Amino acid sequence: MWPLIKLLPQRTHYHFVAFARLAATLSIIAVIATVIGFFYPGLNLGIDFKGGTVLELNTGAKAVDLGKVRTALTELNIGDVQVQTFGQPNDAIVRFQTPKGANPAQVVTQVKTAVSQALGTVTYARTDVVGPEVSSELKFSGAAALLIAIGLMLLYIWFRFELQFGLGAVVALFHDVTLSFGLILLLRLEFSLNLIAALLTIIGYSMNDTVVVFDRLRENRRKFKRMPLRELIDLSVNETLSRTVITGLTALLALSGLAIFGGESLRPLSIVLLFGIVIGTYSSIYVASPIILLWGVKADDEVAKPIGPQPARP
């Protein structure tokens, strides 16, 4: 029984490629749904990208009187202010946008004074202020980071493998990033810098997974020159299957600890990472490889077709 690895079948012969059409359909539907989601309801941007202020306050022993806070802040006339409790009744979170032209630091001071007048002694666990220039810079650099990451991955795979491998990998990356956005939209997670870090990590992980399959594919192509690409892909995915399963499970186990015990502020990050690992594994098998099949089918058909008694040379 032990080690458990003995339980995994020595050789698997799943016909992964046979389900490629179904998988592609599902993926396309999910991608379209995400694209629609971008427009409606749209991303729930955090202050990193939208600008504004978030205050987390604690009132000690007594519960926060939300009504009092709202009244006090409405009198300040700084536009829409959201006040809500979270976790405990004595913890509250206040969010607002800095009015145009106002000095964000002064507005925060005003709000803190008003809240103190309404509630008495208040301690602030967190104060986050992001001005409009900074948020638009962060938005730009976040988008640039994602695109540059994907671009560099394409170059690396192109350099290490072949162009169609690189394209397969990049389509898979777009797929993974898009669907991760889909999850963010679905769960209405607040889109922050941390999630950009999560997406970049997913790009790294998904590539990692794809590279392992590609590596085996390249090796098997040299080994079995006459095998059709379709079968080569199935063979390579099957051969690397146990690794895919074990590594994926390890990563999921490691991150589940973070998702459960890592606290409120890391939860969105860990949820997106967990999802990304699943989707990254899926895309290596069902997105990256079939793309090569679509793209590279001509170049390899000649190799695959048995033409006469002599071994084919491409």
Next chain:
Amino acid sequence: MLALSRWKVILVVASALFGLIFTLPNLVPVGSLPSWAPQQRLNLGLDLQGGSYLLYEVDTVALRKERLTNLTEDVRSKLHGEQIDFTGLAVVGDAIDVRISDPTKVDAAFKILNGALGERLLTGGRDVSLQTRPDQHISVTFVAQAANSAATDAVTRSIEIIRKRIDALGTKEPIITQQGTNRIRVEAPGESDPEKLKAVIGKTAKLTFQMVDVDAAPEDVAAGRIPPDDELLPSDDGFAPAYVVKKRSVVTGEMLTSASGSHDENNAPAVGFSFNAVGTQRFAQVTTQNVGKPFAIVLDKRVISAPRINGAITGGSGIITGRFTEESAHDLALLLKTGALPAPLNVVEQHTVGAELGADAVKAGALSIIIGAALIFLFIMLAYGLFGVFAAIALVVNGLMIVGAMSLTQATLTLPGIAGMILTLAVAVDANVLIYERMRDEVRAGRPAMSAADAGFTRALTTIIDANVTTLVAAVIMFQFGSGPVKGFAWTLFIGVITSVFTAVLITQVLVGWWFRAFRSKTLPII
């Protein structure tokens, strides 16, 4: 080959020792290690130890306005000095325009102004340029490169002043750095009140003494007609909402040599000050000439108080009264002592985390790491048996190396960085999984155990490197584009990927080698 070359063993032992020695300071109480041992602990980010991150931007618009105003005053005094009459001296857009009354003196005025205005640039030439215009007009503008150098200069001087101010507050180890061309980043760890910090840093603290214009008719002022040499300043003195004062300042904060918290004759809090020689002389002259008239003490374009001059003040020192508390008098003295900022600073970003919240985050992060690591250990040992134990040992060394390297380089560990560490552990296991699965493949292909194990290490290596370069690329990009906490995540991931490839490949190789040598096994325990 699985043959254990000496350098491999030495490298493994050295790396384990490195990790242990540099991790140790984090595990024992401060000061309990001998002085020759490394003392550096993990450098926790502000989100973990609590503190304030403030990003300021120099207000370049205000800076330009300020420089134009000063230049206007220079033009006025230079022309007065040479007794050249003029009219219509004013700022028009980005330029200063003046009309010389006597057409024969235009050339003389141009010559005088051209030599005396502005400052010399490092690149040669002066930072202002003059042009004569039709109808006896002369216009003065700043040259383009002067604007940039003024902003850079303002940032450099502001950093100095901010440092003095924060030091005077007693905040521990603030980090103040320039970011980009016109931004200043202040990171103050520890339990400091961010509002107090902002009040001290963000105040320009430009102090001027200006004569109150008692001749300005109240009805003109009410109608918004302010005499051209005057300005209307709001007041905090509690007597009048605003005062009409002469634009020209008698003395400025730059002429102060000292300032301190003090008390007036009624024992109310006040700020005592003394002037340097120039200030003493100017103040003496003005107070002698204007006995009985009020002057305004102005801080950042707001009147603090407007006392009446009871007699000539020739000693060069005095007190500023106003509606002060002990604390605000003390703060103002501090600001006056450290000098005025060259331009207003605006907060463009602030992140403050309370120390308690930070401590909670550390606890949650540590718990997540322990649970994540425990689950990985358990799983890998269940999955691969003895070889799983080897992988787990490599993982422990990996953990030590990461913490050791982070402590040694004093890289900042942030909350997302903890997530990076956990992910790194999973990536480290992946390298071992790739090696072990490769061994299994080789056995299946008919190789004997020892040779299969050897091939597992060599053949998996390209895959491991290919797979990890991608994560490294992602980490480098995050480091380049990310800010604050994300940079911490990237750095942790970067260090982690490098150490994990090293430990997963080399340490397990040595352990597997020892095992073969000790047990002469003909089979692998993972088949």
